[in-house]
Amino acid sequence: MTISSTPVPVCGVVLAAGEGQRLRPLTETLPKALCPVGNLPLLDHALRRFAGLGLSGPDTVAVNAAYLAAQVVAHVGRRAHLSVEPDGPIGTSGGIGRLRPWIDGRAVLAGNADAYLHDPVRDPGKDVAALLDGWSGETVRMLTMPCRPGESGGFSGHRFAGLSLIPWRYAKDLADVDSSLVRTVWRPAEAAGELELIGYQGFYLDTGTPADYLAANLHAAGGVTLADVSARVTGAATESVLGAGSVVEGTVVRSVLWPGAQVAPGEHLVGAVRTAAGLTVHA
Template sequence: MTGVEVCAVVLAAGEGQRLRPLTELLPKALCPVGNVALLDRALTRIAGLGLTGPARVAVNAAYLAEQVVAHVGDRAHLSVEPDGPLGTSGGIGRLRGWIDGRGALIGNADAYLADPRREPGKDIAALLEGWTGDTVRMLTRPMPEGATGGFSGHRFAGFSLLPWRYVRVLPDQPGNLVRTAWRPAEAAGELELITYDGLYVDTGTPADYLTANLHAAAGLTDPTATLTGRATESVIGAHAAVHGTVTRCVIWPGATVHEGETLHDAVRAGENLTVPARVDSMNRLTTPIRLIAEETA
């Protein structure tokens, strides 16, 4: 696809503040979508491009880093940020020695991408096709009509590609790629926007996280789950127990929905942690309402 040597970095250091209290239990990168950790979805997508193993793939970690480190194991090079997340730019800057002259394919672990072809990696392969190593490339989706910001009417869709000459000057300190790489490349006429034809969801809010799950696997119940109640258009995780009624919900692995409980458009974790999301008149998930730790009635 490209004659330039490329490595991959999955950014998994963020705190996921908007997903609290779920992310008090798991780092955002390990939150399951369709019963698969977001981080594993990213690693599978990158593997579809032939990028595997600690020599070619790196994962950074900061918030609840021990969980990320244990989950990744020897599948990738691990870069731990002990003083807290360095942001998208600082995380790459800290990996300069490992990247070592290569181009860097960078993906956000919390990005949910769904390509209709269902071929891992093929959907983002256009980022690498014909790349000379001179430009910054960004996977994008067209912005909704009337929306502002973005890049020439497009918004970032989870993955970007940086040449070494951009990587080598990134400082090992807090910062984001918008300011240190993407905007400078845009100003220099060196930013290429690659349109992504599939669905992209930034899973940063409870509503968007639920949207991604329902798109990925609505109606999925793990074989190890116990279902004595009723589940409609929901995702039920491993060893979960649903004795009540759930509709358009995500029930995390090991979670319980008690007899007599009714949940709608929500995420349940543990025995009684419920994170709801509001639904508009067209039955579409919108902005999240409050996050609550709910005692079982």
Template sequence: MTDVCAVVLAAGEGTRLRPLTLTTPKPLLPVGGVSLLDRTLARLAAVGLSGPADVAVNACYLAAQIVDAVGDRARLSVEEPPALGTSGGVANLRDWIGGRGVLVCNADAYLAEGEASLRKMLDGWDGQTVRLLGVLAPGEPHLFSGHAFAGASLLPWSRVSALPVVPGELVRTVWRPAEAAGELQVVTHDGVFIDCGTPQRLAAADRHAASTKGNRP
């Protein structure tokens, strides 16, 4: 497997979660007593990615709180408003990435048994193909091989190196172009995935975490 680093996307405003996010960034909201950001960093550490040499976190909205929460656990990339989005946020870290593959994780993804899924994404990777973590979602629109995106993607340097540092989304700049070129693979997440983008979904994740206290992040 090629050399890999990780980028945690934590810059968004979380507007659908207001009023919860009026004073607290979405990644710092607790699920089962642990913030979504801490869960993501723990998941990465479990697969061998930790510290500022291997993990970066971007921030924009209420950035000071993200900076304080991360501390020295990761490289910090603070963006001036408006946020650069998923594509621009990764591109802004290009010098730090420095030729490595990038495991990009959304900080608002609740992934039960997520460590196992990240290991599947990394195992046997050729360093050229784009990999997406997905959950089976038959009948839903905008799918990738019958899967809905589940909060993590693995990107080769060849695609990251060309990304412009402007606001944009990976679905348009990397995922769909790779799919059209036959260079996208979907790795199925077999556990529970919840996109914690609304109060209802955040509450569902909290209930699940509380019911499975022994579950890994």
């Protein structure tokens, strides 16, 4: 579809195929894209952001899946076009390359499912609309944040912040093989003087590690306890996120309880993530 801020037809792709190795053991039985932040799966945050731009439905939005793909497929249902990589993840570039027949001449707004973004003054979608504003369809655009002190790499002192806008003339040449957008799109565009860096005005975290995943949840909680209506607290919970059906009979401080997780009487859980199976990961 064509978005009002650009005359170029654009589709959205949520990249959700990764194994989440840095987030293990949390991702041993649950895909990273389905890990909840603020009691909403990361994948749903991404789909909501696309919907805020007017991109929704299987004709306009695609989700790729590989690791524990059946869970991603079941979760997405008919909300988006699904692209399953049967032999395992083939990278951000390969994932888009596999979708070329579906993309069919459109530009691609590609978003990492594990990106947590929050703008306190703009709704999801509107917070990244600058990526599309006035775009000619010729350049590659990347949402960015300034590099942190001592951080190496990046692009002209900036780091990737979860979303990139890719013209069809770049997307059409992406192969269905294991590769990354860094190698096939971003660095070549940078070398050609065709990479535009668009600053993100809100808060961004790559939730790839337990520490950053916990930090994203605590940010979503906003300094208080964010509890699903079905969570039961007979103990105490401070600055935490409590999932559906979770039970707190002890004390929880700056932690995340996944749906169905429990904290027993007399137990003190601090700075950790706990699953329904009882797995506890300290960050």
